[in-house]
Amino acid sequence: xxxxxxxxxxxxxxxxxxxxxxxxxxxxxxxxxxxxxxxxxxxxxxxxxxxxxxxxxxxxxxxxxxxxxxxxxxxxxxxxxxxxxxxxxxxxxxxxxxxxxxxxxxxxxxxxxxxxxxxxxxxxxxxxxxxxxxxxxxxxxxxxxxxxxxxxxxxxxxxxxxxxxxxxxxxxxxxxxxxxxxxxxxxxxxxxxxxxxxxxxxxxxxxxxxxxxxxxxxxxxxxxxxxxxxxxxxxxxxxxxxxxxxxxxxxxxxxxxxxxxxxxxxxxxxxxxxxxxxxxxxxxxxxxxxxxxxxxxxxxxxxxxxxxxxxxxxxxxxxxxxxxxxxxxxxxxxxxxxxxxxxxxxxxxxxxxxxxxxxxx
Numbered sequence: 001x002x003x004x005x006x007x008x009x010x011x012x013x014x015x016x017x018x019x020x021x022x023x024x025x026x027x028x029x030x031x032x033x034x035x036x037x038x039x040x041x042x043x044x045x046x047x048x049x050x051x052x053x054x055x056x057x058x059x060x061x062x063x064x065x066x067x068x069x070x071x072x073x074x075x076x077x078x079x080x081x082x083x084x085x086x087x088x089x090x091x092x093x094x095x096x097x098x099x100x101x102x103x104x105x106x107x108x109x110x111x112x113x114x115x116x117x118x119x120x121x122x123x124x125x126x127x128x129x130x131x132x133x134x135x136x137x138x139x140x141x142x143x144x145x146x147x148x149x150x151x152x153x154x155x156x157x158x159x160x161x162x163x164x165x166x167x168x169x170x171x172x173x174x175x176x177x178x179x180x181x182x183x184x185x186x187x188x189x190x191x192x193x194x195x196x197x198x199x200x201x202x203x204x205x206x207x208x209x210x211x212x213x214x215x216x217x218x219x220x221x222x223x224x225x226x227x228x229x230x231x232x233x234x235x236x237x238x239x240x241x242x243x244x245x246x247x248x249x250x251x252x253x254x255x256x257x258x259x260x261x262x263x264x265x266x267x268x269x270x271x272x273x274x275x276x277x278x279x280x281x282x283x284x285x286x287x288x289x290x291x292x293x294x295x296x297x298x299x300x301x302x303x304x305x306x307x308x309x310x311x312x313x314x315x316x317x318x319x320x321x322x323x324x325x326x327x328x329x330x331x332x333x334x335x336x337x338x339x340x341x342x343x344x345x346x347x348x349x350x351x352x353x354x355x356x357x358x359x360x361x
Contacts, residue, residue: 016344020335023327038316047302048312053169055299059091065157069150078151085271085288091248091295094269095157095204097219098149098289105135106282131308141287149219155205159293160189162200163229163244167301170235176200191246195313198243208291210248221265221266224251224290231299251294267292
């Protein structure tokens with residue numbers, strides 16, 4: 001009968017012109033929406049006509065500046081070898097801004113075991129204490145120097161960043177020392193996001209300020225700051241337009257957090273300098289509070305490519321079919337004359353041997 005369907009049946013499209021403003025408006029609005037999505041989102045915003053690549057990068061750094069302290073009438077000058085850890089110029093390093101120093105420590109016992117050391121096995125039942133073999137005198141870190149921190153002069157230190165990136169897919173290599181950044185320019189420039197956005201030399205005080213921190217606050221107990229070197233490049237234009245942008249983010253040590261009960265405030269570590277005096281091994285112990293700098297390189301290179309362009313166009317054309325599906329649903333199930341449209345859309349034709357259903361799409 002006409003209502004039966006078989007895998008041996010054949011369907012062929014049939015065109016039906018429906019003069020309905022309601023359906024026509026819905027169809028055109030959907031098509032305009034799809035067209036706006038393809039042009040606005042896929043091609044303009046997402047740049048679907050381009051292939052992408054991320055860069056392989058390397059970073060090295062160099063700090064400059066001299067600090068001065070006069071603690072307990074003991075004057076000392078601090079240079080890069082004293083306040084930068086590690087000293088190799090890595091992309092992640094610490095600049096010391098405050099410290100607690102314990103000088104002249106030597107190994108010995110007995111010491112009451114209220115701190116780290118090697119247990120000797122000798123204990124006193126009367127005092128409920130045991131002896132340990134440890135460094136003496138014991139560090140007292142109950143008071144952190146403040147108002148100001150000991151190396152508040154670190155605010156004037158400068159940081160030089162040298163970064164190179166390579167986009168393997170496009171065969172492009174760039175350095176943050178771009179065109180116009182020569183030795184003469186570097187010797188006189190200091191980074192500023194508006195007046196000198198390409199200068200690779202940064203004031204440590206400015207880095208802290210751009211990160212949203214107060215220098216004296218973060219210098220007291222330490223913290224962490226991220227410097228992001230952003231390489232977002234469009235290689236459809238000359239490679240000279242591929243230039244870095246610098247962004248600064250406070251990673252840890254928000255000065256607005258006033259809860260002093262929170263665990264592990266700031267950033268610190270201990271560092272010892274060993275020496276011999278009269279044949280006795282001794283050390284100077286430093287509890288270092290500092291600003292940890294993490295230089296993070298993020299990159300994205302783009303260039304026109306035929307394959308992603310055709311893929312984007314093909315997918316866009318396919319999405320246009322959504323308009324037809326929605327309009328068919330409106331015709332067949334929503335409009336008052338849906339039964340009439342069903343009869344117009346589906347037509348069954350009987351022949352002497354075969355039954356063919358012609359479907360309008």
